[in-house]
Amino acid sequence: MPCLARSSIRTLPLPRRAPAVPFRRPTSPFPRIRLLLVPRDIWRRCYAQPATNGIRTRGGDDAKKQAETAVKKEKQYQISKRVIIYHGGTGRITFLAMLKLTSLLIGAFTCLIAVPRYIKADKPMAGTVGVALCGIMPFAFVASTAAPFVTHIHMHLPPLARVSRAALERFVGAMPPSTPLTLTTMSVIGTPRYSSVNVGDLRPPPPRRRRFGLVNYVRDTTHENATRKWYNLRAVGKFYVQEKTVKKVGGAKRYQAKKTSVVDTWIWDAARDNIASRAAAAAAAAATAGSA
Numbered sequence: 001m002p003c004l005a006r007s008s009i010r011t012l013p014l015p016r017r018a019p020a021v022p023f024r025r026p027t028s029p030f031p032r033i034r035l036l037l038v039p040r041d042i043w044r045r046c047y048a049q050p051a052t053n054g055i056r057t058r059g060g061d062d063a064k065k066q067a068e069t070a071v072k073k074e075k076q077y078q079i080s081k082r083v084i085i086y087h088g089g090t091g092r093i094t095f096l097a098m099l100k101l102t103s104l105l106i107g108a109f110t111c112l113i114a115v116p117r118y119i120k121a122d123k124p125m126a127g128t129v130g131v132a133l134c135g136i137m138p139f140a141f142v143a144s145t146a147a148p149f150v151t152h153i154h155m156h157l158p159p160l161a162r163v164s165r166a167a168l169e170r171f172v173g174a175m176p177p178s179t180p181l182t183l184t185t186m187s188v189i190g191t192p193r194y195s196s197v198n199v200g201d202l203r204p205p206p207p208r209r210r211r212f213g214l215v216n217y218v219r220d221t222t223h224e225n226a227t228r229k230w231y232n233l234r235a236v237g238k239f240y241v242q243e244k245t246v247k248k249v250g251g252a253k254r255y256q257a258k259k260t261s262v263v264d265t266w267i268w269d270a271a272r273d274n275i276a277s278r279a280a281a282a283a284a285a286a287a288t289a290g291s292a
Contacts, residue, residue, distance in 0.1 A: 077162040085268040086153035093151050097190035103139040110135025143188050148215050148240040152184040172270045195236045199271055204279050214240055
């Protein structure tokens with residue numbers, strides 16, 4: 001039986017496989033249908049590219065050109081837009097700021113801690129009021145007397161005065177009353193307060209408004225206060241700019257810094273003389289009108 005079984009077995013030929021055909025992407029004779037057959041990754045790459053809008057590109061180029069033009073114009077000027085013409089002194093400014101903060105802390109400690117304890121302990125009313133005044137009076141005195149102190153003065157120059165040093169000197173020599181200034185004072189807590197004024201707005205105060213010599217320049221703040229909200233601080237109308245005093249022959253001026261400083265004090269000297277001459281002319285005109 002095994003021999004017969006082996007003789008009866010036939011070898012069957014294996015079918016041959018057809019040769020492999022290379023893969024071809026589906027094509028279409030119509031161009032619009034071809035676009036739909038493009039793989040998704042190509043669409044994603046197209047969408048990832050930045051938009052090339054002619055209007056946006058043109059706007060960006062214009063902004064870039066304007067920035068380059070502004071930089072070139074700024075390079076043409078030898079002097080900056082805003083120059084510092086007065087400095088109150090680093091030591092005086094620091095001392096005054098610390099004095100204000102100290103008086104504020106003393107007043108807060110007295111009114112918020114000491115006075116409530118006096119009231120809780122049923123102390124006499126006179127003693128409680130005296131303790132409260134001991135905290136309030138130093139703070140009020142420092143705040144009122146140090147408010148006019150000017151720490152810095154900046155002058156805003158027009159483009160014609162920024163071309164060269166000679167142009168700046170000519171501008172300062174014929175300084176118009178509309179020249180803008182920024183006077184910096186200190187608030188109650190020692191933070192800076194900026195007052196934008198013109199040279200023509202400043203004038204010497206009358207004798208009754210000098211505060212024992214603590215104020216030497218005033219301005220009218222009626223219009224500015226009218227435009228402010230009720231919760232805003234009132235505009236600063238009284239200033240104290242330290243006068244020029246020389247300690248000895250050849251010595252440095254009291255409010256001037258060293259020669260290496262960037263403070264152009266000679267500009268403030270010219271502005272101060274301009275203010276004094278206008279005040280004298282106004283007083284002479286008023287006297288002439290009164291006599292007539």
